[in-house]
Amino acid sequence: MGIAFKTKTNPVPTFSGTGKRSVGFHTPTTPVDKILTLLSRYREASIALVAILLVIYFQIGSDSQFLTSQFMSVVLRDTGRLGLIAIAEVMLMITGEIDLSVSSVYSFAPYSMVLMANSLGVPLPLAAIISLSMGIAVGILNGVVTVRFRVPSLITTVGTLFLFQGIVVWINDSQPIVAPIQEPFNAIFGQNLFRPSDSLLSWHAVTAFTPFLWTLAAVLIIALVLNRTTFGLHTVATGSNIVGAREIGVRTDRIKIYNFMLAGGLAAFAGIINTVQFSSADPQAGSPFLTLQAIAAAVIGGTSLLGGSGTVIGALIGAFVVATLNNGLVMVGAQATVSDIYLGAAILAAMILNVQVNRLRARRRI
């Protein structure tokens, strides 16, 4: 019976018939093997599985209140905000760096935008472009200090975190300011026009999800850049083997600076969307917790902290998991204060799973 089963599922009996594993590439045979292969080959798969299980759990636990358009709008808005910052961290983590200053840019850039619009009368779209450039400029500062002055990015960006958070709090004595509304800018960049009476296929329904849609677009573009362009190739090379990359002519310093710029720009963009959504620029909108949640999203999405590999699609799913935990736990009746406990436990569990699957992958050479 056992032999018959083996010959049926395994066309090359020498692989498992003797109980020895062949050296080299292992062909998955049993269903368990196949699932493990899938999980380790597509790093996004394991986190996607976690996301699906969470959604099912919350959907059941909340008496089908989770998968409603109102609630999904909230979860996906959080996912969008977190996702933008998470993909910025992914690109930097691939190069072997990290940016802890993104939360300060997240506060600083939209605050400048609203100040420019309110006191100088700059049209919002132009003010947004200038603020975005400011975010990119912070990225240049982070990159140059890290690369040219050889300060580890962990320290560089803690410095710029306090610096820019300090500036934005100091500008107006830590007072939030009301953001102007200029259509269609606000509707495009995060203002929610959706009312329960609106049709799900209307423009108003789209505005309920704009932050997420922007993030989705950013994820798709950056996934393309990472996997299909020279810049992406050189980004991986920089983080995987920086000496070798330099020896072969990759401009590793520039690659790092460009990725810091990308992170600054994405953080500014996320901040602008957040400000538009609440029509208010809060100097304390971005707390370092936001950055840490984004890093958690990136890591549970399958990005290595050691550099050289990462996935922005995984980071987006990771951001969805974090946003789902944050909102869903409240939904199923847990107190708001306990959600961090679950989040912490979830991060640990996800990391243990991730590391173990990678070890399995290395051992089986799937």
Added chain:
Amino acid sequence: MSHNTIPPLSAEAPVVLEMAHVSKSFGAVTALVDVSVKLRKGEVLALVGDNGAGKSTLIKVLSGYHKPDSGEITSKGKSIRFDSPRDARSEGIETVYQDLALIGDLSIYHNMFIGREYHKRMFGMKLLDNQKMRGMAEEYLATLGINIPNVNSTVDRLSGGQRQCVAVARSIYSSPSVLILDEPLAALGVRESAHVLGLVQKLRREREVSIILIVHNYSQIFEVCDRINFLHSGEIVLDVSTSDITEEELTRTVKSGLGRLMRPEELDIPAAVEP
């Protein structure tokens, strides 16, 4: 691979790469002192010397990785300054570094083409032409007789020998005018070493590519090289044609640690008697 088939280096072969009075130090450590090296077209030059003699530094100056403190590099008659290995590569100087400079997380074919990728235009974007690079890498590795299971697999899954083969293949793929090989045989088995040496010998027979070779096995030097430069404490102390020195003399010279040529009459002096 017989010696008879190797044409002697023509006396008129032009100098393709010249290093004149180059010095390089790292802080207090002096790596190269007033080093001059000439490489003629089609020549195979061996660089020998103890660990720390400056061989790798010399090579990295030529490959654009290090900038010399003083001195001049001349390529094909014109003075050049390399700001990065990228410049040296576009000048036709390819290097296989001791650490191979392979990117473990990238596929074999991406490693083969990194720094000179092929692109195609799609949606107005310059995207990597992975299909083309994959096909070309497969074809080229097969031509060289290098046995690689799958060019899609990442380099960190390859054995040491396979990695070395990929690095060597990458360096000769672009038909460079100068090829620098820093210990290309270090991780290779007997058969693979013979294979790489065979490649060097083939290039030498054609006398088109000039090669600088660092090898620790001296019999291999006499098999494939035209000339030997001996580097001692950052200085070139010996520049000799392989036909003017025997393997035993070379071994003795390097072993003695004296930094000068040991002639047969001195061979009874025990090695390493540095006062």
